[in-house]
Amino acid sequence: MRTIVPFGVAEPKTRLESVLGPEERRTFALAMLRDILDAVTTAGGDPAILADAPIETEAVGVDVPVIVDDAPLTAAISGHVTEALTETGGVAVVMADLAIATPASIDRLFAASADVDLAIAPGIGGGTNALVVQDPTFTFDYHGASIRDHLAAAREAGLSVEEVDSFRLAVDVDEPIDFAEVLLHGQGRAATYLRELGFEIETQDGRVSVRRTTNGT
């Protein structure tokens, strides 16, 4: 299935700037991107990167089509999904920062889409982390509590919907506290990179946090 993976090239992961330098943020964002591209491919998907600025395939480390579009996120996704839908029966959109997603969780997303117009996986905090749309009348809106808005848009358009109940698809990495999930559950390059940088789980008074023990390698 054609799977669009939006990726911010210019200023990746600014909300991590308190714990990662600019080059580290870029490397970490690329590691997460590579992980999700691998998971999509292993699950039988056909990924394409939707980038807001040109990016070299060598930087990504895997040969995947890159669509460059500097429009705002919602407009860029909407345009390219609509375009792809004229060619194929269903198009997926999967965020690039789902650092603990596995092929099995992506496979559940694809499988859920078989009999419905919209399969959708919520993110923690109201986002929409992954979806498959079969119907070009669906209206995208990635701003704010997008899971609520996407479900309302589907309802208004009379589309059939299946929610994909997945922890691994619900976790996206925006802030340092999200590193806890990556360190506990991640199996790919992003988790390895954080460990290389010296991040580890810390438990105090029964609560879990993350600390950086070194300045990395």
Added chain:
Amino acid sequence: MRTIVPFGVAEPKTRLESVLGPEERRTFALAMLRDILDAVTTAGGDPAILADAPIETEAVGVDVPVIVDDAPLTAAISGHVTEALTETGGVAVVMADLAIATPASIDRLFAASADVDLAIAPGIGGGTNALVVQDPTFTFDYHGASIRDHLAAAREAGLSVEEVDSFRLAVDVDEPIDFAEVLLHGQGRAATYLRELGFEIETQDGRVSVRRTTNGT
């Protein structure tokens, strides 16, 4: 399946004290408890409350066995799971604050346990929100990053494990920010109560938070 639901009667949900008064916290905790008992029952489970102090069945609002044990959480759970395992083939432990859990998500937990010694659902932040154990040699430890410790304990004991990948089982409600998930995805008494108290989703700069618009009813 026998399903033990631990519930703190004495000081429920202290980390919500910045936004809820003592009586509100008690009512909210009971609403979540009632929701999870209903979900377990609908999924075919046979719930029992494991309480750290006596609690009236009338307060809970449903006729479910109550086991009172003021031992620390891990010891209390371990003792009563071991006891129940002598009578039956598998015992579940499901936390009382999984406010967006559904019968379908509990059913997935039960189904996952069919062929393994341990079925386990991680919580956000390293907790263990739900599990089913079939083997009395499993060692409980609910302190700190318990999902990591439980997986390690199962590995050391040579137990077969299936992780249950569920967003609805991963969300527990400890802090005010967790209300966002309840307001967005909750379908039961806990969600209704928060709405009655005047809590609603707020989106600012594309990020989601929660505000209380009134002092409730």
